Amino acid sequence: MKTNKVQFITQAAMIAAIYVVLCVVFQPISYGPIQTRIAEALTVLPFFTPAAIPGLFIGCLIANLLGGGIILDVIAGSLATLIAAFATYTLRNKSKYLASVPPVVANALIIPWVLKYGYGEPLPIPFMMGTVALGEILTATIVGTILLLVLDRYRASIFKTV
Template sequence: MKNKNVLFMTQAAMIAAIYVVLTVVFAPLSFGEIQIRLAEALTILPVFTPAAIPGLFIGCLIGNILGGAILPDIIFGSIATLLGASFTYLLRGHGKFMAPIPPILSNILIVPFVLRYGYGIGLPIPFMMLTVGAGEILSCGVLGLILYAALHKYKNTIFKTTAVSN
């Protein structure tokens, strides 16, 4: 039991660290009304381990802070990632193509409002839903599924705690 908790916390911490690094290194792409946050590809990881849920949330929170985001973005952007990761975990048995949908939808529904009311960006919210959605489709959908394909064959060795067959 103790080893499982250590493994869970280690996986969560590693996922958070990778998310932060990807967000900060690619900051020019990670923020704004047209954004492709490469770190969002990691939102596929709850398919492999529940440790990805807190890892992604904490990683997004820290990444937003270090990236210079304002408080509403830090809070609601991180909540969008938490919701996306949680629902990806719940859909883990429904096929790999379902996994990217929750983070895409949560970001489409939350981030444009942060951009409008937090940052004061005057673009129409439906337009920002399209731009944020396009970035999420690229990062979660395309890159996330590439990451899934790369990790799927190693799921039983990398993610020992909760390997799921898809």
């Protein structure tokens, strides 16, 4: 039992750290009204382990703080990631190709409101929903699905049951 807790915490911490590093390394495209956050490829990880849920949430929270986001962005963006991670985990028994749908939907529905009312972005909300969804499709769906397919081949050795 104790080993499972340690493994869970270790996996969550590693996922959070990788998320933050990817945001920092790709900082020029990770923040702003039109962004392609490479770290969002990791949002498929709840398909493999529930430890990805807090890992992605904490990683996004730290990345948003380091990125200089306003408090609304830090909270709402991190909650969008938490909602998406939980939804991805609940879909894990359906189809692996659905794993990237929750991040696209959650971010497209939440982030444009933050951009509009938090940062005063003049673009219309429906347009920003499209740009956020496009960024998520590029990272969570395309890159994330590639990551998911590669990791799925090694699932037993990488993601032991926690």
